[in-house]
Amino acid sequence: MPWKITVAFWVAIAVLMLSAIATQHMEWYGVSSRLFAYMALCAVGYVISWLCLVYVNTRHTARRLTGRSREDKS
Numbered sequence: 001m002p003w004k005i006t007v008a009f010w011v012a013i014a015v016l017m018l019s020a021i022a023t024q025h026m027e028w029y030g031v032s033s034r035l036f037a038y039m040a041l042c043a044v045g046y047v048i049s050w051l052c053l054v055y056v057n058t059r060h061t062a063r064r065l066t067g068r069s070r071e072d073k074s
Contacts, residue, residue: 005049009042009045009046009049010046012042013039013042013043013046016035016036016038016039016042017035017036017039019035020032020033020035020036020039023035035071
């Protein structure tokens with residue numbers, strides 16, 4: 001995964017976590033729990049994007065090793 005995307009995910013996770021902690025400190029528990037949920041969704045999205053990247057790279061490597069390309073299919 002490109003490093004810019006990774007940084008964007010981790011910055012989003014950190015901002016959501018700090019915001020949730022701040023709102024919990026101010027006793028806004030409804031907002032705090034929602035921000036923690038968004039943070040969890042962001043982390044799940046990060047894992048899913050890594051899994052998709054692994055899948056695409058594996059397929060690309062398999063095609064390259066077998067010598068098949070799009071021109072061979074036509």
